[in-house]
Amino acid sequence: MADEPQVIERPQSRIIAPGYTFGTVTDQIATVVLTGRTPVFWMACFSVGLALLFLFLWAVALLFAKGVGIWGIRTPVMWGFAITNFVWWIGIGHAGTLISAILLLLNQRWRNSINRFAEAMTLFAVACAGMFPILHLGRPWLAYWLFPYPNTMGVQPQFRSPLVWDVFAVSTYATVSLLFWFVGLLPDLATLRDRTTSRIARFSYGILAMGWRGSARHWSVYETASLLLAGLATPLVLSVHTVVSFDFTIAIVPGWHSTFFPPYFVAGAIYSGFAMVLALAIPLRSVYGLQGLITDKHLDNSAKVMLATGLIVAYAYILETFTAWYSGNVYEGASIWNRMTGPYAPYYWALIMCNIILPQCLWMKRVRGNPLLLFIWSIIVLVGMWLERFVIIVSSLAQDFLPSSWSIFQATRWDWATYIGTIGLFLFLFFTFIRLLPMISIFEVRTLLPQAKVEEEVRG
Amino acid sequence: MIKPIYGLMAEFDNPTALVSAARAARQQGYRKLDAYSPFPIEELTDALHLHHNRLPLIVLCGGILGGLTGYLMQYYVTVISFPINIGGRPLHSWPAYIIITFELTILFGAISAVLGLLGLCGLPMPYHPAFNVPRFALASRNRFFLCIEAEDPLFDRERTSAFLETLEPREVSEVAH
Numbered sequence: 001m002a003d004e005p006q007v008i009e010r011p012q013s014r015i016i017a018p019g020y021t022f023g024t025v026t027d028q029i030a031t032v033v034l035t036g037r038t039p040v041f042w043m044a045c046f047s048v049g050l051a052l053l054f055l056f057l058w059a060v061a062l063l064f065a066k067g068v069g070i071w072g073i074r075t076p077v078m079w080g081f082a083i084t085n086f087v088w089w090i091g092i093g094h095a096g097t098l099i100s101a102i103l104l105l106l107n108q109r110w111r112n113s114i115n116r117f118a119e120a121m122t123l124f125a126v127a128c129a130g131m132f133p134i135l136h137l138g139r140p141w142l143a144y145w146l147f148p149y150p151n152t153m154g155v156q157p158q159f160r161s162p163l164v165w166d167v168f169a170v171s172t173y174a175t176v177s178l179l180f181w182f183v184g185l186l187p188d189l190a191t192l193r194d195r196t197t198s199r200i201a202r203f204s205y206g207i208l209a210m211g212w213r214g215s216a217r218h219w220s221v222y223e224t225a226s227l228l229l230a231g232l233a234t235p236l237v238l239s240v241h242t243v244v245s246f247d248f249t250i251a252i253v254p255g256w257h258s259t260f261f262p263p264y265f266v267a268g269a270i271y272s273g274f275a276m277v278l279a280l281a282i283p284l285r286s287v288y289g290l291q292g293l294i295t296d297k298h299l300d301n302s303a304k305v306m307l308a309t310g311l312i313v314a315y316a317y318i319l320e321t322f323t324a325w326y327s328g329n330v331y332e333g334a335s336i337w338n339r340m341t342g343p344y345a346p347y348y349w350a351l352i353m354c355n356i357i358l359p360q361c362l363w364m365k366r367v368r369g370n371p372l373l374l375f376i377w378s379i380i381v382l383v384g385m386w387l388e389r390f391v392i393i394v395s396s397l398a399q400d401f402l403p404s405s406w407s408i409f410q411a412t413r414w415d416w417a418t419y420i421g422t423i424g425l426f427l428f429l430f431f432t433f434i435r436l437l438p439m440i441s442i443f444e445v446r447t448l449l450p451q452a453k454v455e456e457e458v459r460g
Numbered sequence: 461m462i463k464p465i466y467g468l469m470a471e472f473d474n475p476t477a478l479v480s481a482a483r484a485a486r487q488q489g490y491r492k493l494d495a496y497s498p499f500p501i502e503e504l505t506d507a508l509h510l511h512h513n514r515l516p517l518i519v520l521c522g523g524i525l526g527g528l529t530g531y532l533m534q535y536y537v538t539v540i541s542f543p544i545n546i547g548g549r550p551l552h553s554w555p556a557y558i559i560i561t562f563e564l565t566i567l568f569g570a571i572s573a574v575l576g577l578l579g580l581c582g583l584p585m586p587y588h589p590a591f592n593v594p595r596f597a598l599a600s601r602n603r604f605f606l607c608i609e610a611e612d613p614l615f616d617r618e619r620t621s622a623f624l625e626t627l628e629p630r631e632v633s634e635v636a637h
Contacts, residue, residue, distance in 0.1 A: 021602065022498060022601065022602035023601060026498070026600075026601045026602065148533060154542070156537045156538075157537070159534045159537060159538055159556060159557065159560060160538070160553055160556040164560075165560060165563075168559070168560045168563045169559070169563050172563040172564070172566055175567060175570070175571075176566060176567065176570040179570050179571065179573075179574045180570070182574075183574060187498075187499075187600070191498070191601065193600075194597040194600045194601065195597075195601070210578070210584035210585065211583055211584055211585035211586055211588060212583065212600075213496060213588055213590055213596075213599065213600075214496045214497055214498060214599050214600055215494050215496055215581075216482075216494060216495040216496070216497065216501070216504045216505060216508050216510060217510055217581070218583075219497065219499075219500040219501070219504075219505070220500075220505040220510040220511070220513060221513050221515055221577055221580045221581055222500065222577065222581075223505075224513055224515045224516065225515055225573050225574070225577040228515065228516065228569075228573045229570055229573050232519075232523075232566050232569050232570050232573070233566075233570070235562075235566070236563075236566045239559070239562060239566075246559075443498060443499045443500075444499070446498055446499040447499045451475075452475060452499060452501075453475075454475050454476045454501060454503040454504075
């Protein structure tokens with residue numbers, strides 16, 4: 001922009017490339033949405049998402065028609081893929097809230113350019129997660145029975161059950177994530193309303209922006225609201241995966257019944273979530289030329305978070321094994337031994353490989369600085385975390401107290417179709433978001449620019 | 461007869477100019493004024509004395525209401541409406557209530573934060589005179605505006621306009637109703 005001075009800053013804070021002005025950041029991010037031209041990359045990803053979404057709908061239609069018997073769930077492994085996928089998806093969502101809430105409270109300003117799409121990722125991951133417990137109900141159309149309401153049957157949910165806690169935790173998480181995301185979008189919707197030339201777009205964004213005009217009075221309340229929402233979302237995100245882990249720990253199944261699960265699950269959630277953030281950010285920034293806003297510093301930081309949470313997860317695996325031995329409990333010991341040497345041993349060792357051994361490469365700056373390698377590594381971690389959930393759920397249920405009831409879980413094609421289908425749902429929702437809403441928070445990136453600082457000597 | 465206007469608006473191209481203009485206007489005695497910027501500016505909040513708002517109180521009330529709702533709902537269901545005797549354990553099993561109490565505290569707190577934000581900002585607001593200034597569309601991009609409203613007792617079209625000109629804005633424009 002010729003009519004706006006550029007401010008050169010010391011290169012120490014490379015969370016945004018030099019040379020940007022308020023005008024150019026606004027235009028660069030808004031153009032992705034407001035342009036009439038859609039990149040081939042978007043078309044391809046959206047088509048894949050849509051195709052897989054149809055696969056999902058097909059699988060769900062069949063499930064409604066025939067029941068959960070189309071899945072491989074048989075006694076004793078009644079949770080199978082459904083709960084594995086639920087825990088995996090909800091964990092992925094956690095990174096978005098971590099970035100948007102916890103890093104906001106910690107004043108980590110690098111989060112400003114990745115929080116928007118990470119929050120969208122949270123929202124869509126929770127939507128995918130929510131599918132599974134509902135579909136797994138057997139009679140999904142009666143899902144509202146999970147909530148307490150006055151009814152003629154005279155029955156109510158059992159509030160002492162972690163499964164009911166989960167209903168409240170996940171639905172609160174989904175609602176709060178949606179609210180937080182929408183509040184964050186409000187000023188950017190106003191920008192889109194003011195920038196667009198299409199009447200329909202101006203009307204739609206105008207309705208959504210609710211008349212936001214950037215008044216100082218509004219900003220002051222807005223800042224308070226963001227901080228309060230971040231303060232509320234922070235304990236919430238820690239509680240959600242804690243409650244998810246209660247689904248396991250409160251049961252007496254060997255391999256589940258451990259007080260160590262809540263921190264272990266939360267760390268694992270953030271681990272897989274940051275992997276998903278990288279898996280989305282790396283292609284997006286190169287396709288849309290956003291390397292100046294989502295810089296190598298962001299990828300580096302995310303990789304470091306992955307490394308740190310990965311080490312916590314590694315510690316959890318070691319401790320799990322140690323506790324099984326140290327407790328002297330024969331069932332705990334047998335359960336871990338079965339995991340390592342039994343029918344699920346290949347999955348167990350694959351998850352150790354994906355979650356612990358391979359991610360150690362992230363210590364090397366060369367790996368963290370190479371987007372392609374980071375992308376591959378994030379996919380490895382996502383696979384590893386899925387295997388972790390699978391092993392915890394399936395291997396523990398398949399071989400519990402009574403060898404006479406042991407049975408091996410075999411996933412059917414409909415298990416896979418439903419799982420891959422939710423990946424389609426996720427891609428569909430995510431790429432719809434990329435096309436219709438700004439994927440980077442425009443107003444928060446403006447605050448990162450050196451010219452956003454008010455020079456104090458002018459005061460007076 | 462001159463048509464009444466909403467106020468006078470000065471346009472600046474950087475946050476520092478806007479903050480010093482807002483301070484100068486406060487010093488001149490203007491109180492009915494508002495500033496518009498594409499991102500939050502802490503110094504501006506300071507200059508316009510906007511630090512206090514009631515949002516934290518609203519959220520606190522919402523959170524307490526949510527916590528009470530959660531706890532009392534579970535108490536009502538497990539003790540009064542649908543008691544289940546499991547091995548003689550107490551019906552009022554408060555440790556089991558903590559999680560849902562906590563979740564509803566957060567839920568109600570977050571909803572009241574958002575409703576409070578909209579309420580205190582007067583949103584949704586389908587019409588506002590500020591948008592009558594054609595260049596105001598840039599307030600969501602890269603321009604900074606200071607508006608002195610006609611309701612201010614010190615407001616006078618000529619004198620206020622002359623005052624705004626002394627602040628070296630890019631442009632001063634009248635805001636029609």
